[in-house]
Amino acid sequence: DAKTTQPTSMDCAEGRAANLPCNHSTISGNEYVYWYRQIHSQGPQYIIHGLKNNETNEMASLIITEDRKSSTLILPHATLRDTAVYYCIALYGATNKLIFGTGTLLAVQP
Amino acid sequence: EAGVTQSPTHLIKTRGQQATLRCSPISGHTSVYWYQQALGLGLQFLLWYDEGEERNRGNFPPRFSGRQFPNYSSELNVNALELEDSALYLCASSLSGTGGETQYFGPGTRLLVL
Numbered sequence: 001d002a003k004t005t006q007p008t009s010m011d012c013a014e015g016r017a018a019n020l021p022c023n024h025s026t027i028s029g030n031e032y033v034y035w036y037r038q039i040h041s042q043g044p045q046y047i048i049h050g051l052k053n054n055e056t057n058e059m060a061s062l063i064i065t066e067d068r069k070s071s072t073l074i075l076p077h078a079t080l081r082d083t084a085v086y087y088c089i090a091l092y093g094a095t096n097k098l099i100f101g102t103g104t105l106l107a108v109q110p
Numbered sequence: 111e112a113g114v115t116q117s118p119t120h121l122i123k124t125r126g127q128q129a130t131l132r133c134s135p136i137s138g139h140t141s142v143y144w145y146q147q148a149l150g151l152g153l154q155f156l157l158w159y160d161e162g163e164e165r166n167r168g169n170f171p172p173r174f175s176g177r178q179f180p181n182y183s184s185e186l187n188v189n190a191l192e193l194e195d196s197a198l199y200l201c202a203s204s205l206s207g208t209g210g211e212t213q214y215f216g217p218g219t220r221l222l223v224l
Contacts, residue, residue, distance in 0.1 A: 032210045043114075043200050043215035044153070087153075093210035095166050096141070098202075100153035 002027040002090035009105040012082075018075040020104050022088030025069040032091045033064060034098065035073045037084040044087065044100075047073065078108045112137065114216035116201050122222045123191050131186040131219045135203030141165075142184040143204070143213055144176060148197035156199075159184055160207030191223045 005023040012018040024033065032051050036044040048055055048062045050071070055062045061074040075082055085103040115134045123129050135142050144156040155168040159178035173189040182203075188195055198218045204211035 034212075036215075041147070041198055041218075043202075043217050046212055046214055049210075049212060091210050093208070096143070096158055096204070096207060096210065096213075097155045097166055097168070098143075098145070098153075098213060099155065100145075102152060 002031055002092075003099075004088045004090055004101055006086070006088050006101060006104045008102065009107065011107050011109055012075075012078045014080060014108055014110050015077055018073075018078040018082065018106055018108070020073040020075075020086050020088075020106065021070065022073070023070045024088070024090050027068050027090050028092070029068075030093060032093070033062065033068075033071050034089045034091050035060070035062065036087045036089065036098075036100075037082075038087070038103070039084040047086075049091075078106075080108050080110060082106065083108045114201055114203050114214055116199075116216040116219050118219060119217070120220045120222070122224065124224050125191055125193060127191050129188045129191060129195075129221055131188075131199050131201075131221070133184045133186070133201030133203075133216060135182050135184070135201075136214060139203035139205050139214075140182055141204040141207040141211065141213075142178055142182065143202040144184070144186050145200040145202065145215075146170075146197045147200060147218075148194065151197075153200070157186070158207070165207055188221075193223050196221060196223045 202213035
């Protein structure tokens, strides 16, 4: 299972785009990149995932570099409710084991 | 559509007792996962059940066990409770156990061992 590296914390102004980076330089070809967030020790909330191509849904966009060694989660218009710990995870389908690191604490400022 | 549900929301036990935590997956999901989030340790994978069988297990002692019922709901049992078992226990479910399916989490059960 590949390890991911994320900054400990980031700030973002309300209404601006939040760009959260993740490094997964040892990711293998069959590992998905997943993003979850956790607010106040609630259950983690699924955001988005991808394998090779960039992905977009109603919550966010995921940009994966061509060599798949890093990715960026983009929240296009951050709100105060987006303040949370964001986890980037490389998921190997055979084990289906999400390995959570320490994540990035995103603080959206008014 | 209802999400993953867990019961109870809070549980208080004393050292040496047994705790039973329950999880109902999203309707149609056959895989259930258990994670532990202890203070200062982050989220750690505990167990994965699919179609009634244990498929994978994390680095936890055998006193952590569970099962999955024919209706795909699941139970996590923790025997001989220790103080360090105090944690938020999270259950997740996925549509199937194949190929990296998205896991959706419930709200968790907060276990306090005194």
